[in-house]
Amino acid sequence: MNPLITLKNVQVTLGKRRVLHRIDLSLHPGEITTVVGPNGSGKSTVLRTIIGAIRPTQGTMAQADNLRIGYVPQKLHIDPTLPMTVRRFLSLPTPVSDDVATAALQRAGVGAHAHQQMTDLSGGQFQRVLLARALLNKPNLLILDEATQGLDQPGSADFYQQIEQVRDELGCAVLMVSHELHVVMSASDRVVCLNGHICCQGEPEHVASAPEYRALFGSGTHGSLALYRHDHNHRHDHAG
């Protein structure tokens, strides 16, 4: 299948700082891709380039004709002066019918909160509403920028489970940035290890054993790798 997005030799300069260089990346339908990397490695910049908020200073970005992006931002600060009910938020910028809105909220497990103010939601509920909104236009590419920031561990595990469910239902590609290495490793089809450039990418197992990845994340990740292998030992005979 044709990729949804293809970045070729992309370089991004913000101000005078070169944030990204030599980025080659393609996203395929139905695939969950996770970008990991230390702080300041350009993870969010990759996402913002793909949604069109930043223009590459070099290189090309090609997108499929039928590309529909659903975007869940890292955090969404709603100014206290801006009244916004959950129901109203779902209709931004494209109006949706009440039936569609109700169904989307129920699927996200926040059906009872339609008429509440966005600012009155808990962190977990807020994140679920953001996801519900991002799914309204039936995206074939769902982009999440550290969407579980501020959630506790069960909360974020829940959230990632929901993402996998969404992928299975909609068949959409997922591109996300995350700090939670062990969750990422178990929930991704492909991992991109970023540090200004792409250090290595591929299946989680491949990346986890790559020396570039170890150099970046050090021995502190051994524990999470073990967890990953443990989780999936039914799929890999050699593990254990």
Place this chain on the structure above:
Amino acid sequence: MLDDFFTRATLAGFGAAVAAGPLGCFVVWRRMAYFGAATAHASILGGALALALQTSVFLGVLSVALLMAVTVSGLSGRGVATDTLLGVMAHSALAIALVAVSFLSGVRIDLMAYLFGDILAVGKTDLAIIWGGAVTVLALLAWRWSALLTATLNPDLAYASGINPQREQQILTLTLALVVAVAIKVVGVLLIAAMLLIPAAAARTLARTPEQMAMMAAVIGGVSAVVGLRAALVFDTPAGPSIVCVAAFLFVAANLGKRLAPGTGLGTGLGTGPGQH
């Protein structure tokens, strides 16, 4: 009907206030209050230039307000803090205007009229300009409403939906310049920011959605203009400040009403009282 100066004044105040209300909501949401005030202050230079070149004051004010707005939009995010830049430009423009006016021999500029407005002297042409400007502002806001709101909420969310938030920012800048140019005759440069902010702030306590807030701001602004002018006539007080006083009174009333009767009327659910859990 339009031959009566007071009718003209009422219509002028009402028109400007109804346009300023919804735009004021964006000013509040995007924290552009200082931007509005600075643009208004700088626009005095427009008035001075118009006198020097003997063109329409409206055009002069509009051009300077636009120039100011575009420069600030263009320069912000390039290393100079926006509020510093605004302060430098607004006060320089104001000072240059005052100096320039002193060179204009034979022209007596009524500074008070610029500072506090001259609504009772609104003529038929002024009225046409004010209503033309007000309708343009409201039409622009209505046309771009959804995109403006999305861009206000979060620029990246806008980009992902195919909206260019910079373009929406430019539209707001343009409408702001228009409102300044239109309202300078009504309340004067010192109080234009008040007409943008106070009705919107009063509406915030009552509204549950952005649309409600915009509508209420327009209504509160309109009521303030009509009641304020009437009060000015009855009590023989300055017109522009009287309008702002009524708006301020409505702001306090809205907040008090909300305090005293939480969970009733339009405010239902916004602040659920302790007994409702």
